[in-house]
Amino acid sequence: MADVSHHPGDLSTHPDISEMRNRYARMMDGPQGVAVDGLVFLAGLYLAISPYVVHFSAASHELTLVNLIMGLSIAALGLGLTVAPARMFGLTWAMTAAGVFLIISPWVVTIGHTATKGMIWNNVVVGGLTCLLGFTAAGMVMGTRRTIGRRNT
Numbered sequence: 001m002a003d004v005s006h007h008p009g010d011l012s013t014h015p016d017i018s019e020m021r022n023r024y025a026r027m028m029d030g031p032q033g034v035a036v037d038g039l040v041f042l043a044g045l046y047l048a049i050s051p052y053v054v055h056f057s058a059a060s061h062e063l064t065l066v067n068l069i070m071g072l073s074i075a076a077l078g079l080g081l082t083v084a085p086a087r088m089f090g091l092t093w094a095m096t097a098a099g100v101f102l103i104i105s106p107w108v109v110t111i112g113h114t115a116t117k118g119m120i121w122n123n124v125v126v127g128g129l130t131c132l133l134g135f136t137a138a139g140m141v142m143g144t145r146r147t148i149g150r151r152n153t
Contacts, residue, residue, distance in 0.1 A: 039078075043130055044077070048070075062111060067123070095133065095137070104127075105123055
């Protein structure tokens with residue numbers, strides 16, 4: 001009797017591995033991937049300078065520090081997505097989690113819950129954009145993997 005069960009194996013011996021890698025690389029280097037990388041980088045830079053743009057750096061030092069750290073880390077993720085997309089796209093879910101944190105941070109981080117409308121709107125909009133970009137990048141990766149999986153069956 002033939003063994004028809006599916007055994008997970010090493011894909012390095014697959015006959016179409018080079019074609020699959022090339023397709024994955026084309027998807028990540030395509031216009032959608034470049035647009036997402038650039039928008040993530042710009043969102044991170046804006047978040048880092050937003051306390052000074054929205055003028056709440058003196059009112060809430062805690063939120064200023066959080067925005068600076070999160071902004072620089074999101075910008076670094078955007079830069080990493082540009083330089084090494086195959087390695088960095090696994091962190092897109094972390095970017096989505098960072099976006100959720102940004103949305104709730106005006107209430108969580110500010111001492112005595114003294115968040116102004118400017119602080120709240122700034123972080124909610126940038127956090128929502130970060131979530132959207134994280135979901136978009138993750139969807140691109142999952143779509144590429146699904147397409148590659150369908151071609152192998």
